[in-house]
Amino acid sequence: MARLRAPDGCPWDLKQTFDTIKPYLLEEAYEVMDAIDERNWPGLSEELGDLLLQPVFFAQMAREQGLFEISDALDSINQKLIRRHPHVFADGSAKTAEDVKVRWDEIKTLEKAGQGRDMPASILAGVPRSLPALVEAEKISHKAASAGFEWPDIGGVVEKLQEEAAELSRARAGEDPDHVEAEIGDLLFTLVNLARFLKVDPEQALRKTNARFRKRFEHVEREIANSGGTLSETPLARMEELWQEAKRFENE
Missing domain, CATH: 1.10.287.1080 (MazG-like)
Structure with a gap:
């Protein structure tokens, strides 16, 4: 990435900023999710590489501006994982996943107080508005x-x-x-x-419904095309018949 961003590197990479790269982070994260949903493990390997490229890109731009090194980001998450898992790395105790979550939030609050950061006016302030x-x-x-x-x-x-x-x-x-x-x-x-x-995870539930809809509708399209027809010419009753057929195939 440093070579791509060098003065004689790639014009496209040189032109990018934090703001222009930001959308790719979300796009690549969703492609990782698609690979997992499809149980496409070779694809997941590739998509994880694409996703990891984004923090490398951000870190290189930060380095150029003297903001931080990628090693700073890695050290930060390593230390955070150690601090927030005292039941593993210290003498803390947590018997269930819920205990871990409660302790994690408690430690997070103490960390903010120790850094002199004002606590948000609302407990909702910590939830990013940019989430889906x-x-x-x-x-x-x-x-x-x-x-x-x-x-x-x-x-x-x-x-x-x-x-x-x-x-x-x-x-x-x-x-x-x-x-x-x-x-x-x-x-x-x-x-x-x-x-x-x-x-139930509502995002995941809707993603699965979307995937089922795609699969069923593609069956409708394929069957109509195989019979020499087009969607615009096919009566709704026939499309519904093919839709129900696709649902039956799912249960076989």
């Missing part, structure tokens, strides 16, 4: 719940879901698209909380 919306919703819900702002049981979430669905129906009867958008957002947020109560 479903992930952000799950994390801020979990944070609020940890402070006691929580339904007593899953029945309360189901009631809230029904309430939000009814509010969306009423909003649809009006003529305010912003109101409809807000109610859809509320409904999605409540669904995320239902998933949280059921210990």
